[in-house]
Amino acid sequence: MHILRSLPLFSTLEDSELKEIENVLMSYSYDKGQIIFSSYDGANGIYILTKGKVKLYKSFAGKEQTIRIFSPVSMMGEAGALKGGNFPANAVALDKVQVLFLPKEKLTEVIRKNPDIAMKMIGILSERLFHLVGLVENLSLKDAVSRVYDYIVHKADQNGKVEFKTTIVAMELGLTAETVSRAISQLKKRGKVKKEGKIVQLLY
Amino acid sequence: MHILRSLPLFSTLEDSELKEIENVLMSYSYDKGQIIFSSYDGANGIYILTKGKVKLYKSFAGKEQTIRIFSPVSMMGEAGALKGGNFPANAVALDKVQVLFLPKEKLTEVIRKNPDIAMKMIGILSERLFHLVGLVENLSLKDAVSRVYDYIVHKADQNGKVEFKTTIVAMELGLTAETVSRAISQLKKRGKVKKEGKIVQLLY
DNA sequence: CGAAGACTTGAAATAGATCAAGCGTTGTGG
DNA sequence: CCACAACGCTTGATCTATTTCAAGTCTTCG
Numbered sequence: 001m002h003i004l005r006s007l008p009l010f011s012t013l014e015d016s017e018l019k020e021i022e023n024v025l026m027s028y029s030y031d032k033g034q035i036i037f038s039s040y041d042g043a044n045g046i047y048i049l050t051k052g053k054v055k056l057y058k059s060f061a062g063k064e065q066t067i068r069i070f071s072p073v074s075m076m077g078e079a080g081a082l083k084g085g086n087f088p089a090n091a092v093a094l095d096k097v098q099v100l101f102l103p104k105e106k107l108t109e110v111i112r113k114n115p116d117i118a119m120k121m122i123g124i125l126s127e128r129l130f131h132l133v134g135l136v137e138n139l140s141l142k143d144a145v146s147r148v149y150d151y152i153v154h155k156a157d158q159n160g161k162v163e164f165k166t167t168i169v170a171m172e173l174g175l176t177a178e179t180v181s182r183a184i185s186q187l188k189k190r191g192k193v194k195k196e197g198k199i200v201q202l203l204y
Numbered sequence: 205m206h207i208l209r210s211l212p213l214f215s216t217l218e219d220s221e222l223k224e225i226e227n228v229l230m231s232y233s234y235d236k237g238q239i240i241f242s243s244y245d246g247a248n249g250i251y252i253l254t255k256g257k258v259k260l261y262k263s264f265a266g267k268e269q270t271i272r273i274f275s276p277v278s279m280m281g282e283a284g285a286l287k288g289g290n291f292p293a294n295a296v297a298l299d300k301v302q303v304l305f306l307p308k309e310k311l312t313e314v315i316r317k318n319p320d321i322a323m324k325m326i327g328i329l330s331e332r333l334f335h336l337v338g339l340v341e342n343l344s345l346k347d348a349v350s351r352v353y354d355y356i357v358h359k360a361d362q363n364g365k366v367e368f369k370t371t372i373v374a375m376e377l378g379l380t381a382e383t384v385s386r387a388i389s390q391l392k393k394r395g396k397v398k399k400e401g402k403i404v405q406l407l408y
Numbered sequence: 409c410g411a412a413g414a415c416t417t418g419a420a421a422t423a424g425a426t427c428a429a430g431c432g433t434t435g436t437g438g
Numbered sequence: 439c440c441a442c443a444a445c446g447c448t449t450g451a452t453c454t455a456t457t458t459c460a461a462g463t464c465t466t467c468g
Binding site for chain 1: 263265
């Protein structure tokens with residue numbers, strides 16, 4: 001089964017059409033730290049992440065805010081390609097990354113031909129919107145301790161454990177490492193979590 | 205010409221289909237301060253704002269963040285209706301407001317039947333995404349004075365004039381009225397803008 | 409083992425919010 | 439048509455959360 005099938009957008013596409021898409025796909029790889037696309041680039045297609053992690057972020061005046069972190073298999077850059085113009089943000093490889101590139105002409109052709117795909121794309125964009133509204137809520141309404149706590153709850157496994165690297169979490173939450181460190185101290189003091197090495201454990 | 209025609213989404217729709225939509229529209233009105241929908245409501249349709257202004261916002265722990273302010277004629281709530289589930293945020297009337305409500309079944313039917321409409325809806329959602337990414341950038345990376353200045357540049361007409369109501373701008377930018385007022389003083393002092401009554405004038 | 413990087417903790421700095429007071433504008437009811 | 443109440447705007451004085459700066463400790467791994 002082709003990897004495109006793992007993408008919700010294309011999961012229901014007919015084999016013949018999938019084949020057509022495969023024919024126009026380009027494959028690229030990037031090393032850690034390399035820029036995959038930036039908000040200064042014209043968006044002439046979408047990227048499908050097949051290996052590695054990618055950080056989507058905005059930067060301005062030396063500061064940086066992470067929008068989201070992508071893991072395989074995900075679609076990236078669709079809003080830019082579908083609106084026309086540039087990408088809304090920058091994407092950087094967090095490790096060795098492999099992507100497939102699909103030109104927007106082919107993408108729009110497929111969408112136009114398949115109402116199901118169109119509806120799925122609409123669903124995906126709506127989901128992205130929800131995610132961003134959540135991010136706005138976090139950034140502007142919640143304080144550092146709540147954000148760190150929410151992060152832990154959100155990422156914890158069944159046993160309430162998370163691997164926790166202060167610096168990384170700080171980036172994801174748009175805080176400094178110092179603030180995250182202090183937040184964890186607070187949460188420990190309040191009996192909300194326990195920390196052993198790099199594992200944070202939720203307490204109930 | 206029916207008011208639906210002023211909506212980009214429906215501007216190219218055929219008369220017969222427009223008629224069909226009109227038949228299922230419900231009309232509602234709200235007074236200043238009334239909630240039109242909230243993030244606790246199941247989203248079973250979209251709202252078309254035909255009169256008045258509406259604030260879309262998130263709230264948490266007594267604080268509030270405006271996502272955007274709608275003026276006629278705009279579509280509201282589409283991400284909720286198209287994703288399924290609840291609305292992503294709350295909408296409140298800022299003055300006397302009139303809306304049309306279109307059930308999501310009819311909306312999706314129209315989208316499925318018309319690839320043009322589907323592509324337009326995709327474009328609209330992508331635009332919303334850009335707007336939200338911009339909001340995130342503003343909230344986390346820019347200081348109050350830049351945000352107010354950007355707002356003016358963005359909204360200014362050909363002559364560099366904007367109607368400027370401190371309270372409204374404060375809401376849109378997620379700042380307090382006091383901070384916006386101080387920002388304008390700064391910009392005046394720096395010779396960036398002039399203010400006469402409620403009109404702010406960009407200087408070059 | 410030792411050096412570089414990651415984490416913690418304290419002290420100072422800062423941006424914006426909040427609190428407070430005064431002033432201008434508007435619009436409504438007498 | 440006036441009066442005054444309500445609201446919006448401005449400006450000053452605190453207050454507060456988070457960043458920044460600094461120093462010390464811990465980890466890890468070549």
